Amino acid sequence: MSQPTATVRELIREHYTDLxxxxxxxxxxxxxxxxxxGLASITIVAAQTGVSTPxxxxxxxxxxxxxxxxxxQALLKExxxxxxxxxxxxxxxxxxAPESHLLNRFxxxxxxxxxxxxxxxxxxxxxxxxxxLANTDQxxxxxxxxxxxxxxxxxxxxxQAVRPRVIHLxxxxxxxxxxxxxxxxxxxxxxxxxxxxxxxxxxxxxxARERGVDVVLITDQWASPVAEIASHSFTCWxxxxxxxxxxxxxxxLLEALIAAAQEEAWPQxxxxxxxxxxxxxxxxxxxxxxxx
Amino acid sequence: MSQPTATVRELIREHYTDLxxxxxxxxxxxxxxxxxxGLASITIVAAQTGVSTPxxxxxxxxxxxxxxxxxxQALLKExxxxxxxxxxxxxxxxxxAPESHLLNRFxxxxxxxxxxxxxxxxxxxxxxxxxxLANTDQxxxxxxxxxxxxxxxxxxxxxQAVRPRVIHLxxxxxxxxxxxxxxxxxxxxxxxxxxxxxxxxxxxxxxARERGVDVVLITDQWASPVAEIASHSFTCWxxxxxxxxxxxxxxxLLEALIAAAQEEAWPQxxxxxxxxxxxxxxxxxxxxxxxx
DNA sequence: TGCCATGTGGAAAGTTTTTTTCAGAACAGG
DNA sequence: CCTGTTCTGAAAAAAACTTTCCACATGGCA
Numbered sequence: 001m002s003q004p005t006a007t008v009r010e011l012i013r014e015h016y017t018d019l020x021x022x023x024x025x026x027x028x029x030x031x032x033x034x035x036x037x038g039l040a041s042i043t044i045v046a047a048q049t050g051v052s053t054p055x056x057x058x059x060x061x062x063x064x065x066x067x068x069x070x071x072x073q074a075l076l077k078e079x080x081x082x083x084x085x086x087x088x089x090x091x092x093x094x095x096x097a098p099e100s101h102l103l104n105r106f107x108x109x110x111x112x113x114x115x116x117x118x119x120x121x122x123x124x125x126x127x128x129x130x131x132x133l134a135n136t137d138q139x140x141x142x143x144x145x146x147x148x149x150x151x152x153x154x155x156x157x158x159x160q161a162v163r164p165r166v167i168h169l170x171x172x173x174x175x176x177x178x179x180x181x182x183x184x185x186x187x188x189x190x191x192x193x194x195x196x197x198x199x200x201x202x203x204x205x206x207x208a209r210e211r212g213v214d215v216v217l218i219t220d221q222w223a224s225p226v227a228e229i230a231s232h233s234f235t236c237w238x239x240x241x242x243x244x245x246x247x248x249x250x251x252x253l254l255e256a257l258i259a260a261a262q263e264e265a266w267p268q269x270x271x272x273x274x275x276x277x278x279x280x281x282x283x284x285x286x287x288x289x290x291x292x
Numbered sequence: 293m294s295q296p297t298a299t300v301r302e303l304i305r306e307h308y309t310d311l312x313x314x315x316x317x318x319x320x321x322x323x324x325x326x327x328x329x330g331l332a333s334i335t336i337v338a339a340q341t342g343v344s345t346p347x348x349x350x351x352x353x354x355x356x357x358x359x360x361x362x363x364x365q366a367l368l369k370e371x372x373x374x375x376x377x378x379x380x381x382x383x384x385x386x387x388x389a390p391e392s393h394l395l396n397r398f399x400x401x402x403x404x405x406x407x408x409x410x411x412x413x414x415x416x417x418x419x420x421x422x423x424x425l426a427n428t429d430q431x432x433x434x435x436x437x438x439x440x441x442x443x444x445x446x447x448x449x450x451x452q453a454v455r456p457r458v459i460h461l462x463x464x465x466x467x468x469x470x471x472x473x474x475x476x477x478x479x480x481x482x483x484x485x486x487x488x489x490x491x492x493x494x495x496x497x498x499x500a501r502e503r504g505v506d507v508v509l510i511t512d513q514w515a516s517p518v519a520e521i522a523s524h525s526f527t528c529w530x531x532x533x534x535x536x537x538x539x540x541x542x543x544x545l546l547e548a549l550i551a552a553a554q555e556e557a558w559p560q561x562x563x564x565x566x567x568x569x570x571x572x573x574x575x576x577x578x579x580x581x582x583x584x
Numbered sequence: 585t586g587c588c589a590t591g592t593g594g595a596a597a598g599t600t601t602t603t604t605t606c607a608g609a610a611c612a613g614g
Numbered sequence: 615c616c617t618g619t620t621c622t623g624a625a626a627a628a629a630a631c632t633t634t635c636c637a638c639a640t641g642g643c644a
Contacts, residue, residue, distance in 0.1 A: 009412065010414065013412070013414060013527075016515055016519065016527075017515065017519050017520045020620085020621060020622085021621080021622095022621080022622065022623090023621095024514065024515070028513050028514075031408065031411075031412055031513075032404075032408050032529070034411070036372055039368055039372070041600085041601060041602090042601070042602065042603095043600085043601065043602085051622085051623085052622065052623040052624080053601090053602075053603085053623085054602095054603080054604080054605095054622075054623065054624090055621090055622070055623075057602070057603065057604090058621095058622095067602070067603075068601085068602065068603090069601090069602080069630090073332075076331050079371055079372070080327075080328055080331075080371070101415055102548065102551060102552050102555065103410065103413060103415060103418060103548055106544075106547070106548045106551055107406075107410050107544075107548075110406075110544055110547075111406070114399075114402075114403070114406075118395065118399050121395060123393060123395060126395060146449070147446075147449060147450075149445070150442045150443070150445040150446035150449065151442070151446075153441070153442040153445060154439075154442035154443075154539070157438070157439060157442065158439075158536065161536070240547075240551070242551050242554065243554070243561075243562075243565055244450065244453070246547055247446070247543065247547070248540060248543055248544045248547060251539065251540055251543050252398075252399075252402055252540045255398070255402075255532075255538055255539070255540060256394065256395055256398045256399075259394060259398055259532070259534050260394050262534065262535070263394065269535075270535075273535055312590085312591060312592085313591080313592095314591075314592065314593090315591095333630080333631060333632090334631070334632060334633095335630080335631065335632085343592085343593085344592065344593040344594080345593085345631090345632075345633085346592075346593065346594090346632095346633080346634080346635095347591090347592070347593075349632070349633060349634090350592095359632070359633075360631085360632065360633090361600090361631090361632080585644100586643105586644090587642105587643085587644085588641105588642090588643085588644100589640100589641095589642085589643100590639100590640085590641090590642100591638105591639085591640080591641100592637105592638085592639075592640095593636105593637095593638090593639100594635105594636095594637090594638100595634105595635090595636090595637105596633105596634085596635080596636100597632100597633080597634070597635085598631105598632080598633070598634085599630105599631080599632070599633085600629105600630085600631070600632085601628105601629080601630070601631075602627105602628080602629070602630080602631105603626105603627080603628070603629080604625105604626085604627070604628080605624105605625085605626075605627085606623105606624095606625090606626100607622105607623100607624095607625105608621105608622090608623095608624105609620105609621080609622075609623100610619105610620085610621070610622090611618105611619085611620075611621085612617100612618095612619080612620090613616105613617090613618090613619095614615100614616085614617080614618100
């Protein structure tokens with residue numbers, strides 16, 4: 001191998017752009033299950049990945065190995081080094097970085113948040129909220145705060161693909177009265193409110209509630225005052241060692257809700273997705289999709 | 293292998309008395325340098341130990357293996373098991389819901405994505421990118437695609453709080469040439485490109501690159517073509533059992549980058565945060581912060 | 585000393601793995 | 615819609631590996 005110090009992982013990263021579609025398929029399989037996915041014979045490895053042996057052979061040469069056996073040996077050496085190394089703690093995420101590196105500290109905190117968040121989701125409320133989000137007989141309004149308007153935007157983009165009648169309340173609260181005008185009994189308002197809670201949002205929620213709108217709230221562990229009004233509210237753990245809050249768990253819960261809403265009404269959703277795809281094709285905005 | 297639970301080490305000890313002189317020579321060599329001395333091909337292993345290949349072959353059969361390949365596999369498995377450690381798989385996330393509930397399936401997939409993503413972040417590139425994001429001498433441009441513009445928006449909101457001279461390229465690509473006009477050598481362009489990759493973004497990256505702008509790319513495991521141009525590119529695993537891709541790992545990486553950039557220039561950032569807070573107070577947009 | 589049992593490795597035979605070749609398929613660009 | 619390029623995997627060829635066979639060496643024993 002040309003770079004004696006580089007790990008196979010690094011070599012893949014370095015050469016990734018040179019790799020073809022099938023080669024990447026194997027590269028990804030290996031990175032996802034490292035290094036186990038590369039330890040068998042080339043024949044077996046190829047079969048497991050779903051590509052041909054020549055593809056693997058070509059790829060390891062691109063990585064700088066003379067042939068598959070050399071590649072195989074390199075993986076083995078890494079594995080050994082890992083075992084014999086100084087009491088390898090698997091707590092490290094960014095495998096090469098020290099435990100104290102921000103990447104690892106950050107990963108630890110966020111993982112903890114996700115864990116706590118998901119452990120505390122009441123599944124009936126979740127299912128009920130998903131049903132509300134999927135209910136196409138009524139309109140769905142989405143709104144977020146200063147920071148969370150990006151999440152609201154994300155929710156809007158996806159839910160719009162899932163169902164019709166989705167409306168995103170722009171962040172300028174001056175225009176909210178216009179939207180309130182159109183809210184009707186049975187509609188749903190999906191609201192994000194993470195500290196510092198905005199009084200605007202509370203007022204909006206109150207007015208919506210008065211009109212018989214179901215409020216679904218996604219908030220943080222200190223709970224926005226909107227929670228008292230909401231039909232369903234979900235608590236996300238957001239604290240990280242930083243001046244601001246992490247929204248990873250928030251996004252994760254949101255995505256879960258979208259996935260659930262999508263499953264709720266799959267036949268219609270599927271047709272809708274296909275129409276959307278067709279429209280994109282026509283506007284030629286996009287290249288052909290990536291592999292897989 | 294006949295005794296599925298026994299390690300090769302134990303097998304050798306158990307059968308040691310049955311072994312002949314040359315066989316013991318190999319057994320000792322293996323025990324002294326375990327398991328490295330047994331990981332190569334039978335030919336090499338034999339040569340290194342100073343015995344013949346038939347000797348090795350006979351011995352592994354005495355140990356209960358069908359042949360050398362089986363023996364080899366057994367060693368490999370032990371090594372892997374050692375690395376992956378006590379596989380602490382979290383069974384259920386949403387504690388009260390059944391494993392098959394969408395919440396749990398979803399959590400499992402996303403956790404896997406996060407784990408893989410963070411394992412594959414090259415820490416030098418991460419540090420370098422953070423430095424670019426924190427460099428206030430130059431302008432920072434941020435742009436995203438159809439789905440990822442929400443992430444770009446999120447990045448913009450936070451980075452704007454961290455430093456001056458941050459510009460968010462609105463999603464309408466018609467206006468991009470205006471921004472290009474102002475890009476100068478040494479500026480940074482933070483770009484999100486998740487499949488399906490948009491040709492607009494590639495062209496933008498190319499033009500920016502020509503002007504001497506450093507492109508920091510956040511993409512998915514199939515790698516946007518922009519990766520070939522980018523100064524630093526980061527791969528996020530985004531696949532979930534769904535028609536669309538999850539951006540949890542993407543957001544997590546983004547937040548880590550923001551946190552790193554913030555740490556990079558904390559004194560200025562801190563003062564800036566305080567000024568921002570003061571401004572919010574004055575505009576009375578917000579209630580008093582939540583507890584803690 | 586001669587005979588036999590046992591251990592050992594060279595080399596052939598057999599098997600598997602790896603590499604190479606090549607033709608068709610997919611794709612980008614004109 | 616065509617054209618040249620790149621990519622891919624089936625299959626053949628080459629290489630490597632593993633096993634088997636067998637002759638030879640060694641050492642115990644009558």
